[in-house]
Amino acid sequence: MIEERFDAIVIGAGPSGNAAAYTMAKNGLKVLQLERGEYPGSKNVQGAILYANALEKLIPDFREDAPLERHIIEQRLWTMDDTSYVGMHYRSEDFNEERPNRYTIIRAQFDKWFSRKVREAGVLLLCETTVKELLRDSHGKVMGVKTDRDGGMVFADIVVMAEGVNGLVGQRSGLRSELKPESVALAVKEMHFLPRETIESRFNLKGNEGTVIEAMGTITAGMTGTGFLYTNQESISVGIGCLVSDFAERGMTPYGLLEAFKNHPSIKPMLANSECKEYAAHLIPEGGYKSIPELFGDGWIVVGDAGQFVNAVHREGSNLAMTTGRIAGETIVWLKRRRDEFSKANLMEYKRRLEATFVMKDLKKYKKIPEFLHNNKQVFGLYPKLFNAAAQTWFRVDGADKRTKEKEILQSFRKGRSLPGLIGDAFKLARAWR
Amino acid sequence: MTNLVEIAAAGVKVEEKLYHNRYLVDAGRPHIKVRPHEVPSKQLLSLTYTCPAGCYSQNDKGQVEITVDGCFECGTCRIVTAKTGEVIWDYPRGGYGVLFKFG
Numbered sequence: 001m002i003e004e005r006f007d008a009i010v011i012g013a014g015p016s017g018n019a020a021a022y023t024m025a026k027n028g029l030k031v032l033q034l035e036r037g038e039y040p041g042s043k044n045v046q047g048a049i050l051y052a053n054a055l056e057k058l059i060p061d062f063r064e065d066a067p068l069e070r071h072i073i074e075q076r077l078w079t080m081d082d083t084s085y086v087g088m089h090y091r092s093e094d095f096n097e098e099r100p101n102r103y104t105i106i107r108a109q110f111d112k113w114f115s116r117k118v119r120e121a122g123v124l125l126l127c128e129t130t131v132k133e134l135l136r137d138s139h140g141k142v143m144g145v146k147t148d149r150d151g152g153m154v155f156a157d158i159v160v161m162a163e164g165v166n167g168l169v170g171q172r173s174g175l176r177s178e179l180k181p182e183s184v185a186l187a188v189k190e191m192h193f194l195p196r197e198t199i200e201s202r203f204n205l206k207g208n209e210g211t212v213i214e215a216m217g218t219i220t221a222g223m224t225g226t227g228f229l230y231t232n233q234e235s236i237s238v239g240i241g242c243l244v245s246d247f248a249e250r251g252m253t254p255y256g257l258l259e260a261f262k263n264h265p266s267i268k269p270m271l272a273n274s275e276c277k278e279y280a281a282h283l284i285p286e287g288g289y290k291s292i293p294e295l296f297g298d299g300w301i302v303v304g305d306a307g308q309f310v311n312a313v314h315r316e317g318s319n320l321a322m323t324t325g326r327i328a329g330e331t332i333v334w335l336k337r338r339r340d341e342f343s344k345a346n347l348m349e350y351k352r353r354l355e356a357t358f359v360m361k362d363l364k365k366y367k368k369i370p371e372f373l374h375n376n377k378q379v380f381g382l383y384p385k386l387f388n389a390a391a392q393t394w395f396r397v398d399g400a401d402k403r404t405k406e407k408e409i410l411q412s413f414r415k416g417r418s419l420p421g422l423i424g425d426a427f428k429l430a431r432a433w434r
Numbered sequence: 435m436t437n438l439v440e441i442a443a444a445g446v447k448v449e450e451k452l453y454h455n456r457y458l459v460d461a462g463r464p465h466i467k468v469r470p471h472e473v474p475s476k477q478l479l480s481l482t483y484t485c486p487a488g489c490y491s492q493n494d495k496g497q498v499e500i501t502v503d504g505c506f507e508c509g510t511c512r513i514v515t516a517k518t519g520e521v522i523w524d525y526p527r528g529g530y531g532v533l534f535k536f537g
Contacts, residue, residue: 036525036526036528036529037529037533038458038529038533041534041537042532042533042534042537043507043531043532043534044534044537045506045534045537046537048537082437082438082439106536106537107534107536107537108534108535108536108537109536111537127528127529128528128529129528130525130526130527130528147528148527148528149528165509166507166509166512168524168525178512178513178516179509179513180513181513181514184513186484186486186508186510188486190451191536218437218438218439219439220439221437221439221440221443235536244484244510244513244514247480247483247484247510248477248480248484248514249480251480251483252440252443252483253443253446253448253483253484253486253488254484254486255446255448255451255486255488256442256443256444256445256446257439257443259442259443259446260438260439260440260442260443263442276451276454277454277535277536278454278455278534278535278536279451279452279454279455280455280506280534280536280537281486281487281506281508281510282506282508283508283509283510283513
């Protein structure tokens, strides 16, 4: 398909692939990027929240022309039962700053913009091109890829695998194993359109201020998962996700679960009279540190979701993708300048650099959390019910004295989970968290 | 066990959601296939409700069939049946399949 040889081939034009390609091209490397979709973003789904810090490190002035929706001034964390929620809200005028910290974005639009920057940096992008497998030399070193185009072999000194959560190329080339149903979440999402004034009045916002809600509780019907609702300029992204293993065992449809979430009395008024224009689904790697596969070898390196770089607790992924992509790109540039080979031993530098960033530090910190959440379903069902019932007992004025109410609340917890159970859960969570 | 969420979730039609979406269907070249079988495994059967696009259904003989037209290429069916090997999964050819307008 293309006769010339490249310094690097990047598989995928999502946040990690774009970060890697951009970094390498800006430093003079000849880069080919392959994307299976019709345009970058056409296969990608995210909530979506953009964390400015990771992008600023690549494109410091991205705010000038990136398609950003709203900068987030309010974060709501809800624990819900069937009729109520108990919420922790944080809203601050300090988030109305010159260089806001977090934005809501629409991925298909954002990815197109990011890709334009990548191409302006000199990367050759080929869309509608699916990579089938890696090509290796007689020593097993990766020397290029085979695509589904006619005569579709292309060659490079290194292949950056930014192929996303499914990571089929890596799997088929024996670099990593199949994803496990209990360490990957299936999320479904809808885009609901409303006039911007309606969104601003419903969420008490002005200008481009935005609110995001993360929710857990009976909304996932006992499964490990969370729901979300994010405000965009003229739309609301609403979605819910649970572990694939839970969906398979529970017997509920993801779209039914989403519909139930949308019809929850606390969510429904926010979406009233909106027009749905898209329904989407995607997997999220949620296994954390323990699920990270081999990240590099002779002639190849893995970035983004394909490397399981998602912090499920903090709902961060695209920033880990951009950071791992950038650091992989920087490592490749560094080795190239030293005229070092892209051998497994030399690429160890990638891991060393990653270890020094928040990416590996955070994933290590929470390495026991995925297992905790998978094995302690009471976090998603029983406790939200208890918290909401306690709040109702506490706030309802019905002639009962306050001491009696306190007793009732304490008893509900002891009855619901038993004292050893409560202590055990607190202990397990504390151990997994630290 | 039934609860309010289950009641609200029951009977939701995925077709009413999928018509909002854009696809470029590779007619006659389905990227996912179900291997011929007599009786589906528990895992394969679960795809009739786990698939977010509702691509899987049971025929009169109880066998599980797939129509890939609404597929999101998410990979759920491949992961759920990885151990039984009943699903042959690939990406569509470059450019084909789902085209997210918003993502």
